[in-house]
Amino acid sequence: xxxxxSGGAMVHPGGSLRxxxxxxxxxxxxxxxxxxxxxxGKGLEWFATIITGDIPYDPTSVEGRFIISRxxxxxxxxxxxNSLIPENTDLYxxxxxxPLSYYSDYADTRGYDAWGQETRVTVSS
Numbered sequence: 001x002x003x004x005x006s007g008g009a010m011v012h013p014g015g016s017l018r019x020x021x022x023x024x025x026x027x028x029x030x031x032x033x034x035x036x037x038x039x040x041g042k043g044l045e046w047f048a049t050i051i052t053g054d055i056p057y058d059p060t061s062v063e064g065r066f067i068i069s070r071x072x073x074x075x076x077x078x079x080x081x082n083s084l085i086p087e088n089t090d091l092y093x094x095x096x097x098x099p100l101s102y103y104s105d106y107a108d109t110r111g112y113d114a115w116g117q118e119t120r121v122t123v124s125s
Contacts, residue, residue: 001025001114003094007079008119015084015123021077021094021116029072032097035079036109037090038118049097049106050077084123091118 007019023033034049048068067080077094095112103111 001096003096003114003116005092005094005116005119008092008121010122010124011084012125013085013123017081017084017121019079019081019092019094019119019121023075023077023094023096026096026114028070028075031099032106033070033077034095034097034106034112035068035077036093036095036112036115038093039087039090044093044109046107046109048079081121084121086123086125088121089123091120093118 002024004022005019006022007017009017011017030052032049032051034046036044036046038044048066050068050070065081065083069078069080070076071078079092081088094116096114097106098111098113101111101113105111
């Protein structure tokens, strides 16, 4: 299983970025996928999952500014990030859900069994 993120960059407040995660080595369309972030000096924090069938599940989404999507034909997970603020400065990880995990809550990062290498987003003026 390989997950390769891209799209991280440094942007000014109010800017936009689109993160992508290219998946390989498994049947992408059959797994829920998500994004986990890590702020500087802090722990991992789940914030969005998109289940199979292209239905987002992000009850703690950031005021609608971020949109998670997937393209099963291209084995790609996306995160459109709009109206970025400095507090969005994080490392972002693409993650694959483990449907057999004891940790079934999407918000529990232990329930994901494959992680990308991270992509860095910096929001600064």
